[in-house]
Amino acid sequence: IHPPVSVIGLGMMGSALAQTFLKEGHQTTVWNRTAGKADALRKQGAKVASTVNEAIAASPMVAICVLDYGTVHEILEESGEILAGRAIVNLTNGTPAQARRTAAWVAGRGAEYLDGGIMAVPQMIGTTGALVLYSGSEKVFQTCQPTLKGLGTANFLGEDPGLAPLYDLALLSAMYGMFGGFFHATAMIRSEQIKAGAFTELAVPWLQTMAASLPRMAQAVDVGDHRTNVSSLSINQTGFVHFIEACRELGISAELMTPIQELISRGVAEGYGTDGLSRLVELIRNPASV
Numbered sequence: 001i002h003p004p005v006s007v008i009g010l011g012m013m014g015s016a017l018a019q020t021f022l023k024e025g026h027q028t029t030v031w032n033r034t035a036g037k038a039d040a041l042r043k044q045g046a047k048v049a050s051t052v053n054e055a056i057a058a059s060p061m062v063a064i065c066v067l068d069y070g071t072v073h074e075i076l077e078e079s080g081e082i083l084a085g086r087a088i089v090n091l092t093n094g095t096p097a098q099a100r101r102t103a104a105w106v107a108g109r110g111a112e113y114l115d116g117g118i119m120a121v122p123q124m125i126g127t128t129g130a131l132v133l134y135s136g137s138e139k140v141f142q143t144c145q146p147t148l149k150g151l152g153t154a155n156f157l158g159e160d161p162g163l164a165p166l167y168d169l170a171l172l173s174a175m176y177g178m179f180g181g182f183f184h185a186t187a188m189i190r191s192e193q194i195k196a197g198a199f200t201e202l203a204v205p206w207l208q209t210m211a212a213s214l215p216r217m218a219q220a221v222d223v224g225d226h227r228t229n230v231s232s233l234s235i236n237q238t239g240f241v242h243f244i245e246a247c248r249e250l251g252i253s254a255e256l257m258t259p260i261q262e263l264i265s266r267g268v269a270e271g272y273g274t275d276g277l278s279r280l281v282e283l284i285r286n287p288a289s290v
C-alpha cells in the first residue's frame with residue numbers, strides 16, 4: 001500500500017516532500033548534495049543514501065526537487081543505467097520546453113517521466129490546500145497517484161510534459177499581477193499615511209468582485225470577439241493618465257503601472273480603441289515589433 005519512494009534534493013521544498021512521504025508511511029530514501037540537510041530526516045526515519053545512484057536504486061518512484069532543470073540534468077546524468085524502468089517525478093520549477101526536453105532525455109534512459117508543478121509553499125505540503133499539477137506519463141500518474149495524493153491535491157493535465165510548467169507559470173503570472181496591483185495600491189494609500197490593513201477591507205472584496213468577471217473575459221478571448229459595452233480601451237487610456245499623474249502627485253513610482261498603460265495605448269494605436277480590456281491578451285500574444 002505504501003511503496004518505497006526516493007527524494008533527491010532536500011532544500012526547503014524537497015525536505016517537506018520527504019517529510020510528508022515519511023509521515024504517510026513510505027520507506028523514504030533521500031539524497032542531497034549538502035549531506036547535512038538529511039540529518040533531521042534521518043531522525044524521522046529516512047534512509048540517507050550516500051550517492052545519487054543509491055537513492056535511485058532504492059525505489060521505483062524517484063521524486064526530484066532541486067534548484068532548476070540544469071541541476072536535474074547534472075544530477076541524473078551521473079546515474080547511468082540505474083534509471084531504466086523507474087518513474088522519475090520532477091517537481092522542480094521550469095519552463096514547458098525544459099520539461100519536454102527532460103522528458104525526452106529520461107525516456108532515452110529507459111525511464112518514465114512525470115513533471116510536476118507545486119502550487120504551494122513547503123508548509124502546505126501534505127494538506128489538501130497544496131495543489132500539485134502533473135503532466136507527462138499518465139501511466140506513472142495512475143500508478144503513483146496513491147503516493148502523490150499524500151503531498152496534496154493532485155491534478156493531471158495531460159500527456160504533454162510541458163503542460164504542468166505551462167499552467168504553473170500561468171497561474172503564478174496571474175498571482176504576481178494581483179500582488180503587483182495590490183502593492184501599487186497599498187503604496188498609494190500609505191503615501192497618505194493610511195493603514196494598509198484598513199485598506200484591505202475594501203481591496204479584498206473589490207478584487208473578489210473583479211475576479212468574478214474573468215470567465216466573461218475568457219469567453220471573449222475564446223470566441224475572439226472583444227467588443228464591449230462595459231469599458232473600452234479608449235476610456236481606459238484616458239483613465240490611465242490619471243494613474244500616472246497621481247503617482248507624481250503622491251511621490252511614488254509608476255513602474256508597475258506604465259507597462260499596462262503602454263499596452264492599452266498600443267491597442268488604441270492599432271485600431272482597437274472600441275474593444276474591451278480582453279483585447280490585451282491578443283496584444284500580449286503579438287508583441288510589438290521593436
Ligand code: NDP
Nearest residue numbers: 009010011012013014033034066067092093118120121122
Ligand atoms: P532551496 O534553495 O531550498 O533548495 C535548492 C535545492 O537544490 C537544494 O537541495 C540544493 O542542494 C539543490 N541544488 C542547487 N544547486 C545544485 C547543484 N549544482 N547540484 C546539486 N544540487 C543542487 O529551494 P526550494 O527547495 O525552495 O526549491 C526547489 C524547487 O522547488 C525549485 O525549483 C522551486 O522553484 C520549487 N518550488 C519551491 C517553492 C517554495 O515555496 N520553496 C514553491 C513551489 C516550487 P544543496 O542543499 O546542496 O544546496
